[in-house]
Amino acid sequence: MKAEIITIGDEILIGQVVDTNSAWIGEQLNRYGIEVFQITSVHDDALQIKEAISQAAQHADLVLITGGLGPTKDDITKKVLCDYFDCKLVLNEQVLEHVTTMLSRRNIDINQLNKDQALVPEKCDVLHNPNGTAPGMWFEQNDTIYISMPGVPFEMIGLMEQAILPRLQKNGKVKSIYHQTVLVYGVPESMLAEKIEPWENALPDFIKLAYLPNQLMIRLRLSAYGSNKEVLETEVSQQIDLLRTYLPEQIFGYNNDSLAGVTGQLLAKGKLTLGIAESCTGGNIAHMFTENPGSSVYLKGGIVAYSNEVKEALLHVQATTLEAHGAVSREVALEMAQGALDALQTDYAIATTGIAGPDGGSEEKPVGTVWIAVVSKKNQTVHCYNFAHNRERNILRSSQAAINQLRQLILKENPVLA
Amino acid sequence: MKAEIITIGDEILIGQVVDTNSAWIGEQLNRYGIEVFQITSVHDDALQIKEAISQAAQHADLVLITGGLGPTKDDITKKVLCDYFDCKLVLNEQVLEHVTTMLSRRNIDINQLNKDQALVPEKCDVLHNPNGTAPGMWFEQNDTIYISMPGVPFEMIGLMEQAILPRLQKNGKVKSIYHQTVLVYGVPESMLAEKIEPWENALPDFIKLAYLPNQLMIRLRLSAYGSNKEVLETEVSQQIDLLRTYLPEQIFGYNNDSLAGVTGQLLAKGKLTLGIAESCTGGNIAHMFTENPGSSVYLKGGIVAYSNEVKEALLHVQATTLEAHGAVSREVALEMAQGALDALQTDYAIATTGIAGPDGGSEEKPVGTVWIAVVSKKNQTVHCYNFAHNRERNILRSSQAAINQLRQLILKENPVLA
Structure with a gap:
């Protein structure tokens, strides 16, 4: 039809x-x-x-x-x-x-x-x-x-x-089509294409591959066409298993999964809790987690610390740190994350501080500069990103990068959850 | 062309x-x-x-x-x-x-x-x-x-x-088209059509009207066609002035305005500050404000108080209130808003507490029940809404209702900003 x-x-x-x-x-x-x-x-x-x-x-x-x-x-x-x-x-x-x-x-x-x-x-x-x-x-x-x-x-x-x-x-008199989409984060499209070329070239004729990049991820869609739906499902599932060996860290989910949803499920599975301290992402990370049903199991809360006063009052960022390094800095990101961990009493905390734009940039710290820290009771990771896009994209890309940084730390500390 | x-x-x-x-x-x-x-x-x-x-x-x-x-x-x-x-x-x-x-x-x-x-x-x-x-x-x-x-x-x-x-x-060899869109909140489409019928019927032939409802508002688009762009602009602008007399409170903006953007501009204009306490909206209200460039002028911060512990620790909601009325209640909404006003030291604060779904509903408080409080130093408003949609829509509709409640209180207290 x-x-x-x-x-x-x-x-x-x-x-x-x-x-x-x-x-x-x-x-x-x-x-x-x-x-x-x-x-x-x-x-x-x-x-x-x-x-x-x-x-x-x-x-x-x-x-x-x-x-x-x-x-x-x-x-x-x-x-x-x-x-x-x-x-x-x-x-x-x-x-x-x-x-x-x-x-x-x-x-x-x-x-x-x-x-x-x-x-x-x-x-x-x-x-x-x-x-x-x-x-x-x-x-x-x-x-x-x-x-x-x-x-x-x-x-x-x-x-x-x-x-x-x-x-x-x-x-309906209908032919069978079976789709599965593999979700990839953290590798650019052409590098991805090169990385998986041998796998792609060996795909059987009845399976078609499409690359669907967007701001949040690259989706790889496998579409199988034929008369027997079970055969199609089995073959696609085997091909995906093979693909995983090429991209062990980059594949984070399937079909309609989101990075926040998948990461939230890791937390729920490990009975772990999360707190969020957001400056430049302005509540968007909390929103990306709370869009998912059941997020109250692991998300205790978040603090949108837009002004320096709130960073000091609620996250206990030191005034001296703000003065010495500026709000957009490694040091402030780490103090914000640690502050959220303490104030919200959680196992993990994320913090973002950056310049979303369009104003506020400087030569040293242009629009799109974002520091992201993730801390647990034992470890911390902190990275600087340069997104250099418009406000909306900078917020979105920063949020997604922060969630992935959290996902990586959770998996490193709890490999059993993978 | x-x-x-x-x-x-x-x-x-x-x-x-x-x-x-x-x-x-x-x-x-x-x-x-x-x-x-x-x-x-x-x-x-x-x-x-x-x-x-x-x-x-x-x-x-x-x-x-x-x-x-x-x-x-x-x-x-x-x-x-x-x-x-x-x-x-x-x-x-x-x-x-x-x-x-x-x-x-x-x-x-x-x-x-x-x-x-x-x-x-x-x-x-x-x-x-x-x-x-x-x-x-x-x-x-x-x-x-x-x-x-x-x-x-x-x-x-x-x-x-x-x-x-x-x-x-x-x-280009092009004919002139001139569009203006009027943004309306707080009146259903058929009631709106009835309310403005005399105005609509009296529109000149070269102006076309379209109703564009979405989850956040109803947009009324006026499109004028002709050869002289200035004539079109003048006539459309006069028609909009006339329309405002039919909808003095419901028209909140034009074209690509958002309710959060317009409300933020009111705050900025009045040198007023805002704090946000969110439970069921999970950071989305903060996100809707911080999407707009310049929001740091009026938004000091927000607290996503997803767990009762965080409601108590950061917003100073009383344990006895939570016990007596439940987290989704008029009393908790008001205490959250007051708590945000105090903790974030702002002129206004919004609070939301509700059941976004799909789980957590009861007969007394079904999915979609949301209490929204807005407080200033002098006044408070608190309303219960029943959205009864899916999670995504409940979050979005609650956020927009909260922002409109804030807008109304700001305009009531500061009519000079209108």
Whole structure:
């Protein structure tokens, strides 16, 4: 089964919102072995939407459409679908009841715009949208399935998970695709490519390798194609075992793992606790750990010590150290980490101090200079990094480098956790 | 001038990466008055890439292509371009020198894969990529411009800003489009639509309105089309003044403002300081403030008090309060905020305590229950929210609600800052 995704909305084409819906849908369909052939984003323009739908139907037997179903006047998808399938809008009582219930639960009086959301093209099956007032719509014509969904991501996700994917699974005649992604940190892309070249060259024909670098890591995606899913899984798993021998320290996880999540799991497994002292990363390291469910098991707390006063008052950094070396220094990073270990009473502590930018840099310490310290009761590591990017990237790269430095110290002290 | 964007990469279609490049490019072109007609994402497949390029060239006189230029074997865009423009790859000495310099600066030995990045189609103008080893490529044929760029976002951005946009600006015969976006918090979309209906209905024909809701706010985008940019600017600005009278408290900013950024500016303007005590938001509020340059002026620090021990030790929450009311309670939120005000010696403090999920909920306090307190030296506000979403959304929504609660108290106490 081949699919195409059409996302509708001027806001996408002028770059006001990033189209995250397509990525989410692509990932889900892929798991079901449905290949997404193309993603197309078009304006809230009747002619262009119709054109995109008919072009998609030429390649695909499943056309997924998001956007343009809101209560407001700029949203025209429903009218276009009526036109495309040559039918009219009719009132759906169940949708009307759902809209009424949803709004009254939020103490909002129903108005004409809300009521109009219960008008649906008469040729569609209505799909219940538990998270919003615009329903999903399922059409079938000449062996092609067309589905229209709201563009609000969590409404679209609810519809896909609860109504569309289960129904597609029943219909499906699908070939097997099996993906696994290996996550690598701490080696640049071309060096990585060279390092694993013999392994890559020896991959069997039915396994495809892709390098997916981003700011936080390099992801290596192995995709296996064939008829027998179990065979694909076994072969991919063996290839990954082999790959590990090339990158024993750099591979930190798989698929949707994050470095913070994996490192948190090491702490939880070893019944170890963590405290964080952040200056330039401003709370982002704590956020990267606490995004993960269960982080309260190992994370006792963090101190965002943005001003020197707070560094002194809460982390007991010495005023003389700040004066002698400046806030961005090896010495202050170490005192901050030690201060967090003491104040938060933990087994490990991370500290960051640097210049995130855009201001505050000097010739000696340019924007992007970051000192990162990690301490335990027995050991300490401290490194200086030069990221030299914009503020957002400097914060992100510093956070990730700090978490990796922690991961390395945990594994050195507790090899049994690896 | 009309443009189309083509993003290349299997990783986009299987949803492994979100295509943020298109949004960024769309936003930039829009500023230059270049309309993006369509965005298309295709596989690393020679036939499909060629097909997408020729289709795009039918609608557009500018075709922007990203992706598929990496040093590794899955990247085939360069070969496809040679085929499309009927030419061969030739070695470019300047690119080779740049690749060599870049790698040696990072202490990486050059290998054959790196050297091959200096091979470029002979019919293109090479565009210098300061941030990476793959150059940009500019082709012209039958009055259409085709530009190929790497898919790594910051490399693409560097090329666009330093080479492509300046050159397009010289070539451009463009019509005027003028956008302004008004940012609204604290009113649901359909209620908003009803509230501003008279204003919306009275908008002149050449101004288009779009509602762009996301998890953090509703954005109202006004787009004016015409020949005289100054007329458009004046009219849009007058319409926005009128809109403000309908939403005096809910409009908090414009365009790329964030609620944290705007609130931080209020603090800076009033020479006021902020401290943050976070439990369920786990550092995210501090992160949302410190993302903004200049936040060190008003943010003295934050305490992520994930464990009760840290709540007691650093924020001086009473053990008896924790016992009597539980950590997720009005009383603990208030003591945390007061504790932060005292420990960090600030004019304002925010505190959050709640159940982010997925675990930890109960019948009385389900997942998504969050108490948020904001205190100043004279006043305090405390509210309970029920977000009832997944962990990520609960953290984000709680953070934004807390920042808005702070904004309201600042404006109440300091109306002169509005």
